[in-house]
Amino acid sequence: MRTIVVTGGTDGMGAALARHYLAAGERVVVIGRSRAKFDALLADTASQSPSAPSSAEFIAADLSLVEESRRVVDQLKEHHERIDALVLAASFIRQRRHPTPEGHEASWSLFFLSKYLFVTQLADLLRASDRPVIVNTAVPGARAGAIDFDDLEMVDGFTFKRSNAQQRRANELLGILATDQNPDLGYVTWGPTRLVRSSFAGEVGTGMKVAAAVLGSLAGQRPDDAIQPIISIIDTPKPGRAAYRGTRTRPLTVGAHDEDDAARLASAVEEVL
Incomplete structure (x- = not known):
């Protein structure tokens, strides 16, 4: 029995992955903000595989808070x-800069600081696996210069576009740190080919909400369909970055x-964590 850990595992693709691997008889640790959504996930899974919920674990957490990520x-x-x-x-989408009670920019904290902690602090547990893999749903392809090393929290000049690009690039560099620590690790940055239907959690304007709802209903993928490539990556992992x-x-x-940028990023993050 493998151990699969899924952050954001109570909604969308995360929930679909949790259902799939519970039905497959794996141990699944779901990390999310809503116990009610987790209970609904278990009920749905049990209707298809009555014994599956016995191998599920839930950890409630808001991963935009560093201390919550540390606790998990x-x-x-x-x-x-x-x-x-x-x-x-x-995932929790914010179009505007939002400081957390800890003083971090919320999107940077959720989409990178939490991931940095998970990847670096769980390295020994991943190393204990014969074929470890990390799937990071940070859409690949951000430009190499997308990170503002002098203002990682984007105190000045925050825009949703800049914030998104910086997070994505930082998560690609995180793969360098992860695979340097463990050459047997597969580290994949992955994004869907098109919109995936979900609850679209976030603090966004009416226009974005309406657009997501309309496009999701007309052209969006079902989460169960969207996760098929991720299942293949997890079930047949390959060492290295991809x-x-x-x-x-x-x-x-x-x-x-x-390599220097990855080391510089790690040094800057360690100073604030």
Whole structure:
């Protein structure tokens, strides 16, 4: 029995992955904000596979808070000896800059600081697996210079576009740190080929909400369909870094100083964590 950890596992693709692997008889740790959504997920899974919920675990957390991410990491280390697959899929979209009570920019904290903690602090549990893999749902392809190392929290000049690009690039660099630590690890940045139907959690304007609802209903993928490429990645992992849009491999963004940029990013993050 493998141990699959899914952040953002109570909605959308995260929930679909949790249902799939519970039905397949794997141990699944779901991390999310809503116990009610987790209970609904279990009820849905039990209707198809009555014994599946017995191998499910739920950890309630708001991963936009660093201390919450630390607590989850500590709990995983206390209760598990091995992680075979770590899926980083937690999402909450904000169009505007939002400081957390800890003083971090909320999107940066959720989409990168939490992932940095999970990847680096759970390295030993991943190393204990024969074929470890991380699937990071940070859409690949951001330009090499997307990170503002002098203002990672985007105190000045925040825009949704800049914030999104910086998070995506940072998560590609995180793969360098992860695979340097563990050459047997597969680290995949992955994005869907088109919109996936979900509850679209976030603080966004009416226009974005309406557009997401309309496009989702007309052309959006069902989460159960969208996750098929992720299932293939998890079930047949390959060591090293890779990037995908759906089933298609994408070239990793190559900058002039990737190794140095990854080390610089890690140093800056460690100072604030």
